[in-house]
Amino acid sequence: MNKINFLKESLKSLKTSGTLFPSSRFLASKILKGIDFNTAKLIVEFGPGNGVITKEILKQLTPDAKLISFEINDKFYNTLLNINDPRLIVSNQSADRVLEVIKDHGFEAVDYIVSSLPLTNIPKPITKSILKNSYKSLKSKGYFFQYQYSLTYYATLKDTFKGNVNLGFEPLNIPPAFIYTCQKD
Template sequence: MNKINFLKESIKSLKTSGTLFPSSRFLASKLLSAIDFENAKLIVEFGPGNGIITKQILQRLNPNAKLITFEINDKFYNALLKIDDPRLIVTNQSADQVMDVIKQYGFDNTDYIVSSLPLTNIPKPITNSILNSAYACLKPQGYFFQFQYSLTYYNTLKQIFNCKVHLGFEALNLPPAFVYTCQKD
């Protein structure tokens, strides 16, 4: 999906896409910088949109690992289905179903979750369900990476991840974004 189509779809579904612009390569790089791709067995991605971050994960992912994506927007979902990589599993389900989906594919937990979900646009009960499900399905010492355009969810993430949250910032993105790195204890 090109940038023009991304913009058109984002305008139609701003509530769920959360932005008018795709993530920059700088933001993707910052989000993925702490991932041990060589040893990861499963990475989960919430809200991959048009797949910019998805493709960067796949470029680095070890040949025996899997990437499971959760995308509820039908146009983005269909664009993701066109990525030809046997390590990629594309689902059209809400991220709060993460535990059921990973078990369906033979996993008990995940090493990493990379999230581009617009948490502030999602109703709070659903966001809480997503974040608690994410925490539950991470392996011990696993990581949850989230970017947002505000600090609205900083305290919530600190509560869920027992204060193990590092805050970063990426100015080379439109708009600039905060990057939360959360580790399960």
């Protein structure tokens, strides 16, 4: 999906896409530098959109690892299905179902979660469920990466991850983004 089609689809579904522009390579790079691809067996991605970060994860993922991407927008979901990589599993379900989806694919825990979800646009009960289930699904010392365009969810993430949250910033993205790096335990 090119940038014009991404913009068109984002305008139609701004509430769930949360942005009009795909993630920059600078944002993707900054988020993914926190992942040890040599040891990761399962990475989960929430809200991959047109797959900019998805493709970067797949470039670095080992041959025996898996990536499960959750995308509820049908057009973006269908775009992701065109990525021909056996390590990629695309789920057209809400991210709050992460626990059951990983179990359905034979996994007990997730090494890393990369989230592009617009948490401020999602109803609070669903966001609470997504964060609670994300925490539960992570292995001990697992990481949850979330980027947002504001600091609105900083306190909530600190509460969910018991204070284990570091805040970063990527100015070379439209719009500039805050990156939350959260660790379980």
